[in-house]
Structure formats: structure tokens, C-alpha cells
Amino acid sequence: MIRLSLADIARAVGGGLHRAEGSEIVSAGVEFDSRKIETGGLFVAVPGERVDGHDFAARAVADGAVGVLAAREVEAPAVLVPPIPAAERSGALALAGDADGSGAAVLAGLAKLARYVVDRLPQLAVVGVTGSSGKTSTKDLIAQLLEPMGPTVAPPGSFNNELGHPWTVLRADERTKHLVLELSARGVGHIANLCQVAPPRIGVVLNVGHAHLGEFGSQEAVAQAKGELPESLPADGVAVLNGDDPLVAAMAERTKARVVLVGERPDAHVRAEDIEVDEQARPTFTLVTAEGSARVTLPLFGEHHVGNALAAAAVALELGATLEEVAERLSSVRRVSARRMEVSETSDGVTVVNDAYNANPESVRAALKTLAAMTRGRPGRAWAVLGQMGELGEAETEAHDEIGRLAVRLNIDRLVVVGEQAQAMHQAATLEGSWGEESVLVPDVDAAVALLRAELRPGDVVLTKASNSVGLWRVADALLTGGQTA
Numbered sequence: 001m002i003r004l005s006l007a008d009i010a011r012a013v014g015g016g017l018h019r020a021e022g023s024e025i026v027s028a029g030v031e032f033d034s035r036k037i038e039t040g041g042l043f044v045a046v047p048g049e050r051v052d053g054h055d056f057a058a059r060a061v062a063d064g065a066v067g068v069l070a071a072r073e074v075e076a077p078a079v080l081v082p083p084i085p086a087a088e089r090s091g092a093l094a095l096a097g098d099a100d101g102s103g104a105a106v107l108a109g110l111a112k113l114a115r116y117v118v119d120r121l122p123q124l125a126v127v128g129v130t131g132s133s134g135k136t137s138t139k140d141l142i143a144q145l146l147e148p149m150g151p152t153v154a155p156p157g158s159f160n161n162e163l164g165h166p167w168t169v170l171r172a173d174e175r176t177k178h179l180v181l182e183l184s185a186r187g188v189g190h191i192a193n194l195c196q197v198a199p200p201r202i203g204v205v206l207n208v209g210h211a212h213l214g215e216f217g218s219q220e221a222v223a224q225a226k227g228e229l230p231e232s233l234p235a236d237g238v239a240v241l242n243g244d245d246p247l248v249a250a251m252a253e254r255t256k257a258r259v260v261l262v263g264e265r266p267d268a269h270v271r272a273e274d275i276e277v278d279e280q281a282r283p284t285f286t287l288v289t290a291e292g293s294a295r296v297t298l299p300l301f302g303e304h305h306v307g308n309a310l311a312a313a314a315v316a317l318e319l320g321a322t323l324e325e326v327a328e329r330l331s332s333v334r335r336v337s338a339r340r341m342e343v344s345e346t347s348d349g350v351t352v353v354n355d356a357y358n359a360n361p362e363s364v365r366a367a368l369k370t371l372a373a374m375t376r377g378r379p380g381r382a383w384a385v386l387g388q389m390g391e392l393g394e395a396e397t398e399a400h401d402e403i404g405r406l407a408v409r410l411n412i413d414r415l416v417v418v419g420e421q422a423q424a425m426h427q428a429a430t431l432e433g434s435w436g437e438e439s440v441l442v443p444d445v446d447a448a449v450a451l452l453r454a455e456l457r458p459g460d461v462v463l464t465k466a467s468n469s470v471g472l473w474r475v476a477d478a479l480l481t482g483g484q485t486a
């Protein structure tokens with residue numbers, strides 16, 4: 001973070017000083033967890049369902065914080081944020097257990113502080129990424145393509161909401177050249193708000209799928225929300241849009257910015273041609289741009305990464321990388337965020353594909369196709385260990401049903417459905433075609449592990465995937481360590 005006094009911070013958030021002179025200098029980042037505070041940092045007191053950050057204010061300061069961003073008086077130097085009216089506490093700022101709105105007030109203050117900092121960093125190229133699937137993967141790709149061109153700040157994992165987003169923005173300082181942000185929405189207006197915090201000059205929209213459909217109600221509403229990113233871009237900005245997704249391509253109408261289409265369609269400005277996947281489902285493609293073309297092999301698993309790579313390439317090209325540099329960097333990227341197509345081998349020669357970070361219909365489809373490609377023409381069997389795809393609302397049962405049928409159509413050898421909530425997958429797989437023994441429904445993670453331990457053979461490939469709350473990575477971990485499930 002840039003150096004700011006507590007008085008500067010009070011000015012930025014429109015708040016007041018408490019137990020502070022104002023001249024105290026914050027020289028390290030903001031933290032919500034008092035245990036993570038670095039000397040010189042700012043502690044942000046957020047009330048939660050079980051604990052209230054305000055109760056840890058004194059401890060955070062004892063551990064090195066210069067002061068606290070708080071909604072009420074605490075036993076430490078603080079900047080007190082102004083209260084916000086009840087009408088403005090809904091939507092993205094609505095926190096569980098925040099009856100008096102103090103959490104919303106702190107987050108609103110944090111957002112203002114982040115904007116204050118961004119406005120003091122004119123050198124910063126801000127890149128925003130949104131979409132239903134692939135935000136984190138693409139954000140990681142973009143950061144890796146930009147890093148060689150200058151200091152780059154990007155969130156760890158999926159820091160993409162009203163807490164993680166300003167937290168990340170506040171990591172930027174005078175040396176930072178690129179700020180890469182992941183923008184998520186659980187409702188209309190959320191992305192527009194995040195775009196106010198750190199206005200992107202380049203905005204990437206990957207796809208409009210079914211993630212969080214329960215909260216949005218319809219895919220059109222999802223498109224409406226994701227389109228707030230291109231809508232927020234300035235006239236001298238760039239909207240990188242997936243031309244292969246009609247709902248995304250249509251967002252060209254909703255932006256003042258120059259549009260760069262990416263995808264496989266022939267008129268895409270940054271295009272993939274001649275896509276092939278190897279026996280591990282790693283894609284190779286020809287990256288075609290106005291500058292020329294280059295062959296790229298991604299060291300990532302699954303053809304769905306091609307679209308993400310095209311978006312990342314478009315961003316890097318806009319920010320000054322050459323086609324050769326982009327092709328070379330894409331061919332040596334690392335997977336950064338865990339539990340996303342993480343491929344490992346057990347001591348018994350079983351390949352484990354841990355994609356258990358989360359699941360929605362599009363990402364499960366992509367993962368199943370990858371699993372099929374990894375076993376095609378080889379002796380080992382394909383095992384899909386799947387659980388509930390949550391947050392889909394009324395669409396959930398039908399979505400589970402479709403995945404069960406897709407597993408059969410892709411010739412997945414064995415489907416292990418974990419948990420009653422996902423039983424529609426098992427039923428659909430059993431009804432589709434001649435599947436009998438091929439699909440089983442087990443009650444929980446332990447039962448899945450027991451079944452797999454009894455039946456896996458060397459050469460088999462096991463995919464684990466479900467919504468995060470199902471915790472299916474415990475299956476992957478148990479197979480890889482040979483130990484008990486945690």
C-alpha cells in the first residue's frame with residue numbers, strides 16, 4: 001500500500017479520528033485477520049456472524065497495526081467510518097449477522113479508501129476479469145503474462161468480492177504497473193460497484209453460464225450483471241469479449257471501449273485455430289492475431305483453458321507484449337490457484353485430477369470432457385467422483401440430471417455420486433443407456449474413499465469435483481496421501 005497517514009485515511013473514507021493524532025503513518029497492507037497484521041499495517045474491523053473484528057482491535061495494534069478502520073470506538077487508534085443508511089446496506093454490502101449495518105459501513109469505507117489509493121496511482125493499468133467460470137484461472141494467466149513487463153498485483157486465489165477486491169487493490173503502490181482483478185457478482189449491481197473501487201481500463205468477460213443462477217434467477221440476469229464490466233469501461237479502454245459466447249459477444253453494444261473479440265470464430269481478433277489435445281488433455285493451438293500467428297502448447301489440463309488463454313493473450317498484447325512473448329509465456333505458465341484441475345499421481349499409479357474447488361454445469365462439463373480425453377485410447381478407466389452443484393436454485397435438479405447423462409455419453413467408466421443432494425446425477429446416469437454398476441451413489445466422502453481404495457487399479461484416472469461445500473478434495477487428498485480423510 002502507498003504510505004498514508006491516519007488523517008489521510010479519515011479524509012478518504014469521510015470519517016473521523018479516534019484515539020489518534022492523525023499523523024501516524026500506515027506503511028503496510030490492510031488485513032481483516034488480526035493474526036495476519038504486518039508492522040505498519042491497517043487493521044480492518046469487520047463484524048462477522050461469530051466474531052466481531054472490533055473485539056480484536058487492541059490486539060491487532062499490539063501486534064503491529066498502526067490503527068484500525070472501524071465502525072465504532074475501539075481501544076486503539078482508529079479511523080471511524082461514517083454510518084451508511086439502511087437503504088444502502090442491501091446487495092453486496094449485506095453481511096450475515098450485520099444487524100446494525102456496521103459491517104456494511106466498514107466495507108463501504110474500505111472501498112472508498114481503495115479508490116483514493118487508485119486515484120493516486122496514474123501509472124497503474126487496471127485489468128478486470130469476470131465471467132461465470134474461469135475467472136481465477138484467467139486472472140492467474142494474465143498476471144503471469146504481465147509480470148515480466150513490470151510489477152503486477154493480482155489477488156491470491158479467488159479474492160473477488162467486497163472484502164477481497166479492495167484488499168487486493170490496496171496491495172498496489174507507486175511501483176505497481178499492473179493491477180489484475182477478479183470481479184464476482186451474486187446479483188445485479190455488484191460488479192458495477194467493484195468497478196467503482198478500481199475502475200478497469202481493460203475488462204475481460206469470459207462466459208455467461210449457470211453459476212449462482214439461484215441468486216440471479218435467469219441467465220439473462222447473469223448477462224446483465226457481467227455486462228456491467230464492459231459498461232464501466234472508458235472510451236479509451238478495451239473490452240476483451242469471448243466471441244464464442246453469444247451473450248458475451250452481445251456486450252459489444254454495451255461499451256464505449258474498443259472491443260477485442262477472442263475465440264475460435266473466424267472474425268475474432270485474437271483467435272485459436274487447429275486446437276488439439278494430447279493424451280493428458282493439454283491443449284495445443286495456433287494463436288492468430290493481427291501481428292501474425294504462433295503455435296502454443298498450454299501446460300494446463302483441459303481444452304477449456306484455450307479460451308482463457310486467448311483472453312489473457314489479448315490483455316498482454318494490449319499492454320505491450322509481442323506475439324512471440326505471449327506465445328512463449330503461455331507455453332510455460334504454471335497453475336497457481338489450488339484445486340483447479342490439479343493433476344497428480346498416487347504411489348499406486350492412479351492419476352488424480354483434483355478440480356474440487358467448486359462446480360457449476362459449465363465447469364463440470366469441461367472437467368468431464370478433460371477426463372474423457374485423458375483416458376481415451378488408454379487401458380486405464382475414467383472415474384468421475386462428483387457431488388452437488390449448489391447455488392443453482394430451481395435449475396439444480398435438471399443440471400444434475402444433465403451431468404449424469406453427459407457422463408454416460410462421454411463413456412466415463414465409473415461415476416461415483418457423493419451425497420443425497422446430487423442423487424439426480426446418479427439416477428440420470430442409471431436411466432441413460434445400459435448403465436447399471438457404472439454409477440453408484442454413496443452417502444459421503446468416507447464412503448467414496450473406501451469404494452475407490454477397494455476398486456482403483458494402476459492406470460485409472462479419478463476426477464473429483466463438486467461445489468466447494470461438499471469438500472471433495474478430501475477424496476483427492478486421501479488417495480494421494482494414502483491416509484485418513486481429514
Ligand SMILES: Nc1ncnc2c1ncn2[C@@H]1O[C@H](COP(=O)(O)OP(=O)(O)O)[C@@H](O)[C@H]1O
Nearest residue numbers: 132133134135136137304340341355362363366
Ligand atoms: N472457460 C471455462 N469454461 C468452463 N469451465 C472452466 C473455464 N475455465 C475454468 N473452468 C473450470 O471452472 C472451475 C473454476 O475455475 P476458476 O478459474 O476457479 O473459475 P472462477 O474463478 O470463475 O470460479 C474449474 O473447474 C475450472 O477448470
Ligand SMILES: [Mg+2]
Nearest residue numbers: 135136157158
Ligand atoms: Mg474464482
